[in-house]
Amino acid sequence: MKASHLFLSYGAKVIYDACNFILENQDKVGIVGVNGAGKTTLFRIILGEQQLDSGEIVLPGHRIGYLPQEITISPEYQDITVWEYVAAGRPVDELQERLNHEYEKLAKYPDSAAILDRINDLQDLIDSYDVANFDGELLKILDQMQLVDLMDRKMCDLSGGQKSKVAFARVLFENAGLLLLDEPTNHLDVETKLFVSNYLRHYQGTVLVISHDVEFLDAITNKTLFVNKTTHKMKIYRGNYSEFRRQRAAEQSAEDARITEQEREIKRLSEFVARARAAKRSNTALIGMGHQREKVLAKRLAELGTREREYAHVTMRITPTRESAKTPLEVQNLCFQYPNGPLLYDRLSFALTRGERFLIVGENGVGKSTLLKLIVGQLTPISGSIIFGAHTTTAYYAQEFEILDERRTILENVSSYDFTDTELRSVLSNFLFYDDDLSKKVAILSPGEKARVALCKILLQRANVIILDEPTNHFDPETQKIIGENLRDYTGTIIMVSHNPAFVEQVGTTRMLIVPSRKEGEAHNNNRTELALIKNYSRELLEYYYYLNSDLI
Numbered sequence: 001m002k003a004s005h006l007f008l009s010y011g012a013k014v015i016y017d018a019c020n021f022i023l024e025n026q027d028k029v030g031i032v033g034v035n036g037a038g039k040t041t042l043f044r045i046i047l048g049e050q051q052l053d054s055g056e057i058v059l060p061g062h063r064i065g066y067l068p069q070e071i072t073i074s075p076e077y078q079d080i081t082v083w084e085y086v087a088a089g090r091p092v093d094e095l096q097e098r099l100n101h102e103y104e105k106l107a108k109y110p111d112s113a114a115i116l117d118r119i120n121d122l123q124d125l126i127d128s129y130d131v132a133n134f135d136g137e138l139l140k141i142l143d144q145m146q147l148v149d150l151m152d153r154k155m156c157d158l159s160g161g162q163k164s165k166v167a168f169a170r171v172l173f174e175n176a177g178l179l180l181l182d183e184p185t186n187h188l189d190v191e192t193k194l195f196v197s198n199y200l201r202h203y204q205g206t207v208l209v210i211s212h213d214v215e216f217l218d219a220i221t222n223k224t225l226f227v228n229k230t231t232h233k234m235k236i237y238r239g240n241y242s243e244f245r246r247q248r249a250a251e252q253s254a255e256d257a258r259i260t261e262q263e264r265e266i267k268r269l270s271e272f273v274a275r276a277r278a279a280k281r282s283n284t285a286l287i288g289m290g291h292q293r294e295k296v297l298a299k300r301l302a303e304l305g306t307r308e309r310e311y312a313h314v315t316m317r318i319t320p321t322r323e324s325a326k327t328p329l330e331v332q333n334l335c336f337q338y339p340n341g342p343l344l345y346d347r348l349s350f351a352l353t354r355g356e357r358f359l360i361v362g363e364n365g366v367g368k369s370t371l372l373k374l375i376v377g378q379l380t381p382i383s384g385s386i387i388f389g390a391h392t393t394t395a396y397y398a399q400e401f402e403i404l405d406e407r408r409t410i411l412e413n414v415s416s417y418d419f420t421d422t423e424l425r426s427v428l429s430n431f432l433f434y435d436d437d438l439s440k441k442v443a444i445l446s447p448g449e450k451a452r453v454a455l456c457k458i459l460l461q462r463a464n465v466i467i468l469d470e471p472t473n474h475f476d477p478e479t480q481k482i483i484g485e486n487l488r489d490y491t492g493t494i495i496m497v498s499h500n501p502a503f504v505e506q507v508g509t510t511r512m513l514i515v516p517s518r519k520e521g522e523a524h525n526n527n528r529t530e531l532a533l534i535k536n537y538s539r540e541l542l543e544y545y546y547y548l549n550s551d552l553i
Contacts, residue, residue: 001176001208003234006055008041015041017232018055019227019371025060025177025398028200028207030217030241033227035448035476038214039210042227043180046208058512062177062205063128069182069210069447069474071160071167078156082147082166085155087138089174090129094257095122129175129343138173141318144195146363157341160400161187161364166308172199181209183447185216187399212476217241230308232300252308259305266304296410299345314452314479315430320464320492325389326354328493329375336367336374344370350513354464357508358495362515368497371467375495378402388465395463399470399497401450401459406443413442414457424460427446431456447474464492465492472500480508 007017015038023029031039043051045057047066077085099122106115142148145165145299150158158166165188171179179200184466185193197219200207208225211217217224218241224237224244276290303411330351337343344367360368373379375386376396388394396403404413410433414424428438431452442450451474458466466487472480484506487494498504 002057002058004058006045006052006057006234007053008038008045009053014232016052016055016234019232019234022235023206023208023223023225023236023237025206026204027223028203028221029209029236030221030224030244031208031210032217032224032244034229037227037229039227040182040446043208043210046178046180060177063174064178064180065171065174065176067171067182067184069186071164073155073163073167079154081152081154083138083142083151083157085166086142086170088320089136089170090134092126092129092131092134095126097127098122099126119242119243132299137175141169141173144199146189147194150365157338159369161189161369164188165192165364168196172196175205177205179203179205179207179209181207182210183211183213183474184209185211185213185418187364187470187499190501191363193499195209204284212474212480213242214477228308230253243261250291255305256307259307262300262304266297266300268295269300273297273385294431299466314432314455314482316459316482318466318486318490318492319462320458320490321393321462322391322464323491324354324464324493327351328354328389328392329495330385330386330387330389332387333373334374334386335382335383336379345381349384352493353510354493355491356493356510357510358493359504359509360495360497360515361512366377366515369469370466372396372495372497376467392465393461393463394465394466394467395458395461396468397454397458397471398506399473399481403444404450404454407439407441410445410453411437411438413453414460416460418462419460424515427460428456451475466490466492466494468494468496468498470500471496472498472503 001023003019003021006016008015011184031042033039041050043066046059073085077088080088099119101121102122104114106112106119111113116351118301138170139148142151145167147162147169150162150166152290155163155166168188171181184196188196193216197216198491200209207220209217218521219240221240222238223251224239226235226237226248228234239247273290273294276286276293279290281287302462332349334345334348335343336345362368362370370379374381376394377386398412410428411421411424416424416430419427425438428434431447433452435457441454445453455471471483475483480500480503484503487507494507495502496507
């Protein structure tokens with residue numbers, strides 16, 4: 001892949017300015033840069049969804065596989081099975097029909113070079129799908145991504161996390177020569193992430209990945225493409241993300257030192273020119289030297305480098321309006337299943353103590369998000385009770401932003417009788433939304449922007465029980481750190497689902513509910529869905545939770 005002289009702007013806002021880079025076949029490249037630098041835009045250009053003002057990207061003749069940040073399953077795929085959906089990534093049957101049709105036309109026009117060319121192209125494409133190993137390769141990917149038990153389930157019956165894993169499995173199964181992955185680990189459990197990291201490291205094709213997951217980037221990438229929002233340039237760095245950070249820090253240090261020296265020289269020249277201009281006319285020597293230094297000054301000003309801009313970060317502080325009772329929440333003998341689905345919870349019981357950090361872990365699809373929705377009342381249990389203690393107030397951060405109304409603006413989504421319009425605007429500015437931003441409909445926002453709106457809404461509710469479903473998805477490492485620090489200092493109770501060990505470690509955990517994996521049709525027995533009392537929580541415990549059994553809990 002070769003990019004030459006890329007230029008793109010939206011009105012007066014420049015995105016790329018004369019950008020160039022070259023990538024080799026089978027490179028594994030992390031695309032990095034601050035929000036708004038143009039990372040996802042680069043994917044849209046490669047996919048042909050965005051036109052450049054000038055310049056070009058020359059792609060090899062590879063098929064392109066694309067995993068967007070927000071997974072949307074088209075209506076025509078809702079009623080097919082997981083196996084059928086993933087298998088459609090290699091449309092062999094459709095291609096074979098087209099090939100047969102071309103052979104029929106060839107029988108009528110045996111001397112047609114155009115038909116022969118189409119036949120050769122179709123046959124090459126079918127061969128690239130490795131038809132002989134079709135079923136075996138598909139089953140291997142489903143197995144390694146822990147989707148075998150779901151392969152006969154319809155797509156419409158899957159959870160958000162399961163749909164994300166299935167969409168990822170389909171992209172891998174496509175066997176494309178170029179993979180474009182936008183935040184691919186957002187919904188992956190730990191074990192699946194380990195498989196995907198290993199798979200991509202050995203992938204026989206080029207992989208471009210946008211991710212805020214530092215560990216994932218370090219595990220798979222051999223190059224990093226930095227999109228610089230300050231200079232609107234791009235640069236390739238050899239090595240993984242950590243190596244990029246080291247090289248980039250050294251460059252910035254050297255550049256800062258160079259600019260500092262330039263500024264000193266400019267100051268000296270400016271002072272000399274000012275003295276020369278103020279000199280008496282009789283002092284011709286000083287005036288002449290002043291004219292010479294003025295020319296040098298103009299040249300130095302033109303050469304002056306640009307310091308890297310420090311972009312604003314989210315600022316937040318979550319403070320409950322009042323304290324809850326000593327037992328803010330109690331779950332008694334909870335039972336739940338979806339219509340025609342397996343029993344997810346059977347007589348599940350637990351009670352929380354004020355100030356607890358309660359972590360819920362388990363593989364995708366075992367019912368973690370479902371439990372949160374039961375607690376907040378979005379779902380109704382078959383039997384059992386969810387009891388809130390006196391003065392308990394809750395705020396819910398949903399993984400798929402269900403708490404936001406996409407038809408309304410940013411400001412309308414956070415409006416509250418407890419805050420004036422001026423106060424709301426002030427708080428929204430802490431989440432990097434200013435002036436005209438506030439009138440944008442949520443539907444047009446990026447996933448990262450939606451996440452900031454949802455987080456702002458949580459803060460404004462000032463609840464004493466916060467319920468969080470994958471709160472670090474879509475946030476860069478710096479913002480994840482800010483959120484973690486605030487939750488660590490939060491005086492209320494936290495119920496959290498997260499696959500991010502570093503974040504969980506930062507927030508802290510007092511107890512952990514391990515929701516075990518199950519086979520299709522197997523209920524979650526209350527004797528196996530137990531509370532793990534964690535006194536010395538470590539991230540290693542989360543990473544290996546799935547090795548625990550009921551005897552160890």
